[in-house]
Amino acid sequence: MRRAFAVLAASIVVAAGGLPGIGAAQEADHRIIVPLPDEDRARLQEDMREFLRQNTGLLNAVIDGDMDRVREMAQGARPPLPRIRALASGASLPSPDGKNPAVPPEAGGRQRPLTLFERMQRNLPQPFKDMLLGMRETVAEIERDAREIGDSKHTLRQLSTIQGLCVSCHDLYKVVSKPPGAPNLAEQD
Numbered sequence: 001m002r003r004a005f006a007v008l009a010a011s012i013v014v015a016a017g018g019l020p021g022i023g024a025a026q027e028a029d030h031r032i033i034v035p036l037p038d039e040d041r042a043r044l045q046e047d048m049r050e051f052l053r054q055n056t057g058l059l060n061a062v063i064d065g066d067m068d069r070v071r072e073m074a075q076g077a078r079p080p081l082p083r084i085r086a087l088a089s090g091a092s093l094p095s096p097d098g099k100n101p102a103v104p105p106e107a108g109g110r111q112r113p114l115t116l117f118e119r120m121q122r123n124l125p126q127p128f129k130d131m132l133l134g135m136r137e138t139v140a141e142i143e144r145d146a147r148e149i150g151d152s153k154h155t156l157r158q159l160s161t162i163q164g165l166c167v168s169c170h171d172l173y174k175v176v177s178k179p180p181g182a183p184n185l186a187e188q189d
């Protein structure tokens, strides 16, 4: 048993070293580094775990052929679409009642501390924010189409589009902890 394992392990090492393209884990990491303060990074990771739960929940609802549940889950998806739209467009965060637009941080010559939303807006690269928006908009389309079309195969294709965005972004970006006091992306140069 132990010998069989050793032989297997050795053949994996040989295969990984000997066949270019197979040992992907050993290739250089070319992902773009995105530094985020620890608090913001923790929040992003929390959102990510929520994305995984949501996508799995939607997939299970489709498997059960329950398009009402698909619609309800997509409707309740977090974060809300207006928040992600504002994040990607650079607009200030809409307040829940639609009134009181946030005072810009640099207004009146006095700099107030940035909110978490504003830091995310400044620190995340534009294509990163665009992919988050693409994902969230597809969830909104899932809700609409579950209501108007009600075709589970169509929903599956939409879920697969979302999965493609999960994969692309994870292949492209790597988040690291930003030292306190380091400038935000939008404040460099």
Ligand code: HEC
Binding pocket: 041, 044, 045, 046, 048, 049, 051, 052, 053, 055, 127, 128, 129, 131, 132, 135, 162, 163, 165, 166, 167, 169, 170, 173, 174, 175, 176
């Ligand atoms: C726009 C980019 C982007 C998209 C889209 C994206 N992710 Fe992520 N995800 C990241 C980054 C960057 C990290 C690493 C965060 C870190 O280490 O601080 C991450 C981390 C995660 C983690 C680990 C969280 C943790 O607790 O450490 C999970 C799980 C995850 N993503 C799931 C998903 C799923 C599922 C999707 C699609 C439904 C998705 N992500 C879409 C960028 C993205």
